[in-house]
Amino acid sequence: xxxxxxxxxxxxxxxxxxxxxxxxxxxxxxxxxxxxxxxxxxxxxxxxxxxxxxxxxxxxxxxxxxxxxxxxxxxxxxxxxxxxxxxxxxxxxxxxxxxxxxxxxxxxxxxxxxxxxxxxx
Amino acid sequence: xxxxxxxxxxxxxxxxxxxxxxxxxxxxxxxxxxxxxxxxxxxxxxxxxxxxxxxxxxxxxxxxxxxxxxxxxxxxxxxxxxxxxxxxxxxxxxxxxxxxxxxxxxxxxxxxxxxxxxxxxxxxxxxxxxxxxxxxxxxxxxxxxxxxxxxxxxxxxxxxxxxxxxxxxxxxxxxxxxxxxxxxxxxxxxxxxxxxxxxxxxxxxxxxxxxxxxxxxxxxxxxxxxxxxxxxxxxxxxxxxxxxxxxxxxxxxxxxxxxxxxxxxxxxxxxxxxxxxxxxxxxxxxxxxxxxxxxxxxxxxxxxxxxxxxxxxxxxxxxxxxxxxxxxxxxxxxxxxxxxxxxxxxxxxxxxxxxxxxxxxxxxxxxxxxxxxxxxxxxxxxxxxxxxxxxxxxxxxxxxxxxxxxxxxxxxxxxxxxxxxxxxxxxxxxxxxxxxxxxxxxxxxxxxxxxxxxxxxxxxxxxxxxxxxxxxxxx
Ligand SMILES: Nc1ncnc2c1ncn2[C@@H]1O[C@H](COP(=O)(O)OP(=O)(O)O)[C@@H](O)[C@H]1O
Numbered sequence: 096x097x098x099x100x101x102x103x104x105x106x107x108x109x110x111x112x113x114x115x116x117x118x119x120x121x122x123x124x125x126x127x128x129x130x131x132x133x134x135x136x137x138x139x140x141x142x143x144x145x146x147x148x149x150x151x152x153x154x155x156x157x158x159x160x161x162x163x164x165x166x167x168x169x170x171x172x173x174x175x176x177x178x179x180x181x182x183x184x185x186x187x188x189x190x191x192x193x194x195x196x197x198x199x200x201x202x203x204x205x206x207x208x209x210x211x212x213x214x215x216x
Numbered sequence: 217x218x219x220x221x222x223x224x225x226x227x228x229x230x231x232x233x234x235x236x237x238x239x240x241x242x243x244x245x246x247x248x249x250x251x252x253x254x255x256x257x258x259x260x261x262x263x264x265x266x267x268x269x270x271x272x273x274x275x276x277x278x279x280x281x282x283x284x285x286x287x288x289x290x291x292x293x294x295x296x297x298x299x300x301x302x303x304x305x306x307x308x309x310x311x312x313x314x315x316x317x318x319x320x321x322x323x324x325x326x327x328x329x330x331x332x333x334x335x336x337x338x339x340x341x342x343x344x345x346x347x348x349x350x351x352x353x354x355x356x357x358x359x360x361x362x363x364x365x366x367x368x369x370x371x372x373x374x375x376x377x378x379x380x381x382x383x384x385x386x387x388x389x390x391x392x393x394x395x396x397x398x399x400x401x402x403x404x405x406x407x408x409x410x411x412x413x414x415x416x417x418x419x420x421x422x423x424x425x426x427x428x429x430x431x432x433x434x435x436x437x438x439x440x441x442x443x444x445x446x447x448x449x450x451x452x453x454x455x456x457x458x459x460x461x462x463x464x465x466x467x468x469x470x471x472x473x474x475x476x477x478x479x480x481x482x483x484x485x486x487x488x489x490x491x492x493x494x495x496x497x498x499x500x501x502x503x504x505x506x507x508x509x510x511x512x513x514x515x516x517x518x519x520x521x522x523x524x525x526x527x528x529x530x531x532x533x534x535x536x537x538x539x540x541x542x543x544x545x546x547x548x549x550x551x552x553x554x555x556x557x558x559x560x561x562x563x564x565x566x567x568x569x570x571x572x573x574x575x576x577x578x579x580x581x582x583x584x585x586x587x588x589x590x591x592x593x594x595x596x597x598x599x600x601x602x603x604x605x606x607x608x609x610x611x612x613x614x615x616x617x618x619x620x621x622x623x624x625x626x627x628x629x630x631x632x633x634x635x636x637x638x639x640x641x642x643x644x645x646x647x648x649x650x651x652x653x654x655x656x657x658x659x660x661x662x663x664x665x666x667x668x669x670x671x672x673x674x675x676x677x678x679x680x681x682x683x684x685x686x687x688x689x690x691x
Contacts (some may be wrong), residue, residue, distance in 0.1 A: 113327065113328050115239055115243055116236065116239060118239070119236075119239055122235070122237075123232060125620075126232060151303065151304075152230060154303070155233070155303045155304070156230060156232045156324070156325070157325070158325030159232075159233065159236050159324060159326055159327070160236060161327075166325055168520075205328050206331060
């Protein structure tokens with residue numbers, strides 16, 4: 096993903112989140128802010144391995160909460176860290192910080208698949 | 217039936233994921249016990265404080281990893297179902313986990329619906345019952361479909377196929393053309409809990425790009441010329457069952473993006489329609505290409521690859537599993553004798569030797585064709601000559617190049633070279649340095665070739681018309 100593309104990706108601040116997670120979203124977002132601070136530290140000490148790990152984690156975690164774009168950011172972070180792209184990562188972190196600050200979360204009901212809830216125990 | 221009684225134990229070193237799953241399950245009445253360390257989870261299980269109905273564990277964790285945990289759990293409580301969580305790029309471990317007794321896989325990231333579907337399945341008695349008799353069902357499949365699996369390679373493939381079938385994971389089958397990828401896809405479907413639902417197959421390379429989208433996703437009436445009726449599309453036709461996407465490596469990038477979206481959202485929007493439709497399909501994809509190479513070349517999306525390739529199955533070329541050749545030849549001989557109503561024919565020693573030493577570039581399919589030809593053309597004994605093995609073209613020309621050459625008149629190598637150089641020049645907008653780099657010759661050589669052709673043309677006074685390659689933008 097190019098930096099330009101990434102900027103435009105973060106333009107739309109609306110996120111649809113399953114209402115299951117309503118109570119823990121503040122906690123989740125706080126964790127992400129802490130991750131960002133940590134990552135900025137990693138970048139300062141050129142610790143690309145840790146950034147790569149962080150990106151990988153975001154990739155799997157954030158979309159599981161409905162934050163698709165943060166997962167995409169994680170993926171970009173991972174790839175760029177692998178290639179030691181300092182400036183790209185720096186720009187990305189700034190974008191993500193802004194994005195998280197101005198999120199507009201819309202809670203939506205779970206689309207339940209009735210069969211999947213059959214619990215025979 | 218009460219929802220409150222099922223107890224689920226979850227292990228993951230990622231607290232965000234643990235919380236996510238805990239909330240999702242607790243909200244739906246499950247009792248959840250979470251652990252950040254596999255050792256701690258194991259201690260808890262050993263203490264047998266409370267009954268546990270289902271275990272979910274991440275594969276990749278520091279200290280005791282998911283595979284070691286799986287092994288210990290299987291010793292401790294062999295009948296408790298266990299689901300493994302996988303992140304992108306842990307394919308090799310998935311196979312190990314499958315062999316180690318994992319019942320199914322959850323791929324990160326997942327939605328609450330994904331999680332509930334898998335948990336519901338793992339706990340349903342039907343699923344457990346299914347899992348009890350897989351081997352006899354595999355044997356039945358092998359007999360019914362007359363599958364030959366004498367070689368160690370094929371035995372391994374069948375063992376994996378049987379295990380994979382019981383999971384809900386997407387599967388990517390790789391192997392040269394004619395190695396039996398479609399056969400394996402069919403068995404996976406038949407043995408899976410989706411076996412009584414449809415298996416829908418499509419060859420992505422055989423359908424023109426423009427039609428493929430509406431073929432897969434359907435279209436609304438009037439959405440384009442020729443769309444005279446609504447069309448459901450194959451994703452919806454396969455709903456509840458399996459969609460076999462053959463030659464997935466030939467999909468264009470835009471279509472890859474669209475398929476990825478469907479896999480992520482589990483919804484399709486037919487071309488020209490406003491409504492979204494929910495779909496529940498398992499994807500079994502196949503390709504003869506090396507997709508990792510395609511990814512490096514920018515021709516295949518890595519995110520789609522990881523979604524499709526949760527579990528890889530590789531079929532080796534027939535020349536690498538010679539133990540299968542004679543049993544296959546025998547099988548096809550019997551089949552053809554029946555087809556042509558011939559009572560008896562035997563294969564000569566010489567022919568057997570030839571079958572074994574030939575390289576089978578077209579694999580099982582080529583062997584099948586060779587046997588059919590031989591049955592028709594031979595006397596009471598099939599000889600080496602009846603097999604018509606084409607030793608000279610060991611390396612088969614690939615299908616795309618064959619399609620290209622079919623469009624051209626036979627010509628000299630020199631003319632072909634000129635044609636190709638001109639084609640590359642049109643592609644590079646006439647830039648000779650770029651063309652030279654694509655052709656991997658230096659610029660001087662390119663100039664020399666062009667000017668020598670030019671002289672030849674002037675001598676003949678029959679200027680070469682602009683080559684017909686302009687229309688071949690599909691290659
Ligand atoms: N192990 C096998 N035993 C019996 N027949 C096989 C086996 N593998 C492949 N075939 C047959 O060979 C032909 C080609 O197989 P197919 O699955 O279409 O290959 P692919 O999809 O890899 O091109 C089919 O007619 C299939 O029935």
